[in-house]
Amino acid sequence: MNMNEITTNESITKNGDEVRAISSSSAVPATGKRPEGKMQQLLALARERLHEQQKALIERDATIRELRAELLEAQAAPSPMSGKSSSRIRRMGSQDAINQNEFIVEQVTEEEAPIRAWCHVDERMLGLSSNGRWVLFEWDMHDDISSQNHRFLWRRFKDLARLEDYVRRDPGCEPLVLPEPLLTVAEGRDIRNKAEVAVAQTNDELKKIRVQAELQRKRRDELDRENRQVRRELLRLQSLINTSNQQEEDDINIVALQDRVSILETENSKLKRQLETKNADHSRLSTNLPIHHPAVSTQKEISISNAPSSSSENNNENYAQSSTNDTYQMKDTSNMDEQHTLPPSPAAADAALAAQWRQRYEGVVAQRDKLASQLKSLSAADANSSEYAALNREFQDLQREYKQYRSNALKAMRLQEQQMKAAEQKIEKKALNALGNRDNGASNEVTQQEARPLSPDDAKAKLQYLKNLMAKYLATAQAQPREHMERAIVMVLNFSDDEKAAIAQQHRAGSAVTSSTSGISFFS
Incomplete structure (x- = not known):
């Protein structure tokens, strides 16, 4: 296959500037119309592209020359x-x-x-x-x-x-x-350096502020924990106080119950004495039975038949009435013997006999009612004796429960006093440790190392605390508060071991005041 190479070289020169565009070479077959048409189209497109690029270059050069001329005119213009x-x-x-x-x-x-x-x-x-x-x-x-x-x-x-x-x-x-x-470059550089130094100082101050804020937050959290613990202790003490008040109310109720039991005992003793009296009367009446007289046997039977006898209680009453009637009959027979000495008329004898029997019947009925009321009171006394036994048992149970309750209450109060004392000592120790170590962080223990110099605010706060402590110490005369305040003074002023020993020896020398000796015993 024969190939023809076509190369186009165009050179355009304008105003001394030369722009050369070289078209790409392409191989076209010698025979065939279709490949030759494609090559012609490609050549036409390449030629148009070259003309466009040449035109853009010419315009750019012209713009550059105009800008340079304008710049020269602007610099030279008055x-x-x-x-x-x-x-x-x-x-x-x-x-x-x-x-x-x-x-x-x-x-x-x-x-x-x-x-x-x-x-x-x-x-x-x-x-x-x-x-x-x-x-x-x-x-x-x-x-x-x-x-x-x-x-x-x-x-x-x-x-x-x-x-x-x-x-x-x-x-x-x-x-x-x-x-x-x-600004100039030097001025801008100076300002930038100053700004960088200021930013660095601000960052350092910000770091210090963050550290102080973190320390304050930790201290605040610690104080919050201590406050919560104190609140819990106060609630527990309040509950114990309420319990003691309830114990006092129970004691009052027990005293009232004891008074009631004593009253019941008094009433029971009275009922017992009444019962003994009635039993004695009953035994006396039963032993003093009358001797049967032949003249009045008929009247006695009539009087017994006239009395009601439906139950055992009525039998007892009839028995008592019969004994009483016998006495009456004895008196009546003597009167009748005296009357028989004089021969009365039949009508007068019948009237006198009827009057006597009416009097005897009325006396027997009254005696019967009296004995019935006495028997009722005796039965009530028997019932009260069973109630008294139940009350006595309940009273003994209450006495035992009260003794046990009193012993438990005393133990709880002693334990409460010990816990309160320990809590007060712990809280006071923490507060003193926090105040003494404020200059070197949030330490919780008092060390024996050399203390750093305090800041004016810390020194002022420490002096104010010591002033208040000394005022309270001089104003109180109780042993226990003075003991706590002496410990606080020693810890705040950071006494040495020799000073503590000297103070303890001085307190031992003045042992007349026992409270002071107990307050300084911890120095040794």
Whole structure:
């Protein structure tokens, strides 16, 4: 297969600048229409692409030359403005154009006023000897064709006075806020170094503050735990006080029950005496039975038949009544014997006999009622005797329970006093340890090492605490509070072993006061 190579070399020269474009070579078969058509199309496309690139290069070169000319004119111009219009170098309004640092030349008329000043540069900062000022303004172009109405334009002024005149040139509007001129590299470096030092100092202070806050939080947590423990102790003591009050109420109830039992015992003794009296009367009546007289046997039978006898109780009553009636009958027979000496009339004898029997019947009925009431009281006394036995047993049980309860209450009170004393000593020791170790952290133990110098606040707090402690110590005369306060004073002032031994020896010498000896016994 025969191949033809076609190579196109075009050279375009304009204004001394030469741009060469070389088209790519391609192999075309010698025969066949279809491959030749494709090669021609490829060559046409390559030729068009070369022309477009050449045109873009020419336009870019022209833009560069114009920008250079504008820059030379701006540097050589005596005043920033000449004529009704002047060319300005501006940044594109969009953020992408600002990021890409694209600059174009645009005509801005004098009637258009900037709406904001963004940056202010002094030429002396750039190392120039002139007093020129460059300001980056934001302009509102009011361009209907372009969608970017806001433009960012640099403008140069010969000196600061002209810049200030330009800023406040329109009397109908407020003057623009002119930012401070940018700093030089050395000034910026100094400010940056100072800022870094200030930031480092601030970070150090922040770390110290965080450490102090953490220590304060730990101390606060410890105080909260101690407060909760004290509250629990107070609640427990309150419950014990309530229990003791309940014990007192129980004691009062027991005393009232004892009074009731004593009253019942008194009543029972009275009933016993009454029962013994009735039994004696009953035995006396049963032993003094009357002798049967033949003249009154018939009347006795009649009197017994007239009395009710339906139960054993009635039989006893009849028996007592019969014995009483016998006595009456004996008196009646004697009277009858005396009457038989005189022969009475039949009517008078019958009337006298009826009156006698009526009197005897009424006396027997009254005696029967009296004995019935006595028997009822005796039966009630028997019932009370069984109730008394039950009450006596209950009273003995209550006495035993009271003795056991009293012993348990005494034990609980002793244990409560011991626990309260231990809790007070523990809380006081913790408070003194926290106060004595405030200068070197949150330590909970008092050490014998050399103490660091206290801060003014800590020293003032410690002195105030010692002052209050001494005032309370001098104001009280009780042994136990003085003992606790002596311990606190020794711990706060950090006495040495020799000083403690000397104080203990002095207290032993003055042993007349036993409370002081017990209060300083811990020094040895």
